[in-house]
Amino acid sequence: MELSTSLILVALTAVLLWLLNLRNNRKHRLPPGPPALPLIGNLLQLDKNAPFRTIVKLSQTYGPVMTIYMGWQRTVALVGYDAVKEALVDQADDFVGRAPLPFLYRATRGYGVGISNGERWRQLRRFTLMTLRDFGMGRKGMEQWIQEESRHIRAQINTYKGKPFDPTFLLSCTVSNVICCLVYGERFNYNDKQFLELLKMISEILGFNGGPRGALYNIFPWLMERLPGHQHTVFGYIEDIRKFAKKKIQEHKDTLDPNSPRDFIDCFLLRMDQVRN
Structure with a gap:
């Protein structure tokens, strides 16, 4: 009885997280991307040794600008010269910031050219x-x-x-x-x-x-x-x-x-x- 109750709670939590992700996608008007699982996102789809290969392959379906979930972290991936140039050159001021990567932030405490904003x-x-x-x-x-x-x-x-x-x-x-x-x-x-x-x-x-x-x-x-x-x-x-x-x-x-x-x-x-x- 206790096991079945736990399974039901886990299933409900997973569904709620999935619905929350779906709601966030609509709220933030994110680019298209592959369906993501609760908590782990698209991690199971990515080649752990060369994730860029998977992203390039997915771009053939979802386009050069797409949303990927690295765990529960929402990530927008740019694929190809034109997409990267438009972001980093044509709209450089909007993309000049750095993502708050936990490892680098812990290592540098938020200081330095590599992590500060x-x-x-x-x-x-x-x-x-x-x-x-x-x-x-x-x-x-x-x-x-x-x-x-x-x-x-x-x-x-x-x-x-x-x-x-x-x-x-x-x-x-x-x-x-x-x-x-x-x-x-x-x-x-x-x-x-x-x-x-x-x-x-x-x-x-x-x-x-x-x-x-x-x-x-x-x-x-x-x-x-x-x-x-x-x-x-x-x-x-x-x-x-x-x-x-x-x-x-x-x-x-x-x-x-x-x-x-x-x-x-x-x-x-x-x-x-x-x-x-």
């Missing part, structure tokens, strides 16, 4: 582009850092004495060091344990964010927060990277020369002091 994003973007230009992004200054780093990678390649090897790790170190020169004003030795640990953690974070588990977290963050899993390890990595950044920022504060900014952090600290209020 509105006036905060505009000011930070303007400052970042101006600072990167001042430090030679695309100019001779940046070229000198790249040339210096190329000498280090050539020396490292020579240690293999012509034997085959996977260059992925070395290229990652090289690119990361150029970024570190720009942000922290220093480079790290390829054998530096802290540097290698940071690269490993960043790789794990990016892999999680771009994989099926990251997508699952973005769809059901309230559930993933309560379940055991790799997501808690990844957030631990994020906190470790934040501690490293805070340590470097404090070092910059202690040695800051307002008349001679050395890198991005120095410029940011000076800008913060100018707009303290």
Whole structure:
């Protein structure tokens, strides 16, 4: 008796959720799309390893602009050059905002060029582009850092004495060091344990964010927060990277020369002091 009552309640809940989704579609005048199930939406229809393939295939039926439910999150998908250009170029001001992805929001706390919106994003973007230009992004200054780093990678390649090897790790170190020169004003030795640990953690974070588990977290963050899993390890990595950044920022504060900014952090600290209020 109790089992049959529970099944009836589950069925009624599913029907109510389906009716709510149907009502929302009509209320918001959403584009057409495939029928969605309560709670899980269209997840069962999507290829978990390459969801874009499924979306492209569905667009042949529902058109280049369609509604898809990622779990219970309503999503509008654009397929094809013309649809993307009309949204991101012709109507850029209307589409400039970023979706509040739970994983990125938890990782950045809503700050940064990658996740913030509105006036905060505009000011930070303007400052970042101006600072990167001042430090030679695309100019001779940046070229000198790249040339210096190329000498280090050539020396490292020579240690293999012509034997085959996977260059992925070395290229990652090289690119990361150029970024570190720009942000922290220093480079790290390829054998530096802290540097290698940071690269490993960043790789794990990016892999999680771009994989099926990251997508699952973005769809059901309230559930993933309560379940055991790799997501808690990844957030631990994020906190470790934040501690490293805070340590470097404090070092910059202690040695800051307002008349001679050395890198991005120095410029940011000076800008913060100018707009303290």
